[in-house]
Amino acid sequence: MIKRHLPIALFLFTVLGTVAYAQDASAPAATPPPPESIIHVILNGGPLIVMIWCAILGTSVTMVTFVIQNILTLRKEKMAPKALVDSLRNEIAAGNYQGAWETCNANNNYLANVLKGALERVGRGKEAVEDALAEYALREATTLRTRNSYLSVIGVISPMIGLLGTVIGMMKAFAVLGASGIGDPRGLATSIGEVLMATASGLFIAIPAFISYYVFRNRTQIVIVYADDQIGRLLEDIPYEELHGLRIGEYFNAGQPGLTPGASQSRRVSMALTTNCPVCNGAVTPGQNPCPHCGATLDWAA
16 A cells, blocks of 8 residues: 555655745845944944944054154164264363253253263263263163053054954844844854954054064164264263363362352363363353353463
8 A cells, every 4th residue: 555655655745845946946035234334333332342442443543653653763863863973072072071961951862861961970980970871871771662662562452452342242143143043144144244353453453563563672772772882982082080070960060169050260271172161161262261251260271
């Protein structure tokens, strides 16, 4: 009995399968939802997603700012301008150390800030000057390196911020999937692709930040060595023994007890070293007395 009805059952199964296949083939394909813009994704993600994207934008702006700042700052001409070096060389060679200090005080760069601190200790001897050079050079170099280290920080935290946004977006996507089932897998895939943009944005910031950090770290060392070499050349011929007791800086004192800046007292000036008044730094003719600028009495050395 079963063998007699088996060919009929096979025939009906084949016909029904063919009809079902034809209906599936003739049915219109499901249209995928149109992709949403990144702004729409951010605004619809909730306050936390908005905050995360604001953080990503902030790190990108900060990275660009530090890159531009390093490009403008880490240059030999910026760290030790040639015109400034030539001016200081002439003043130090003429023995006008107070004038050299005032020139450094009027400029704000690595060479001027380091040399200014060293000149203030000229009257204490060579060892004190070298200690001042090491102290002020370390201070200025630390400022430069600290500014550059922020690029490394941005390179570390920007992928983490992006990953946080992706994780939060995935949590929401799977929460919807658990509530409604996988009725629209294409929509789920689109949502996952949109939340992955946060991770991609973080990596897009981190990669150039790390590259810039290592480039500027090497550049910082190069310009610091160059500026230190210029400072060493400016100070190499200073007669420290002859300048014992000399006070350079805001409270200039040529070594005489009780002498204050601007006081109308006798100032001994070497005709072989300088033609500048040690009180006001004005130009004077060798042997001229008193100073035509400030009226100070000058004691010209023979």
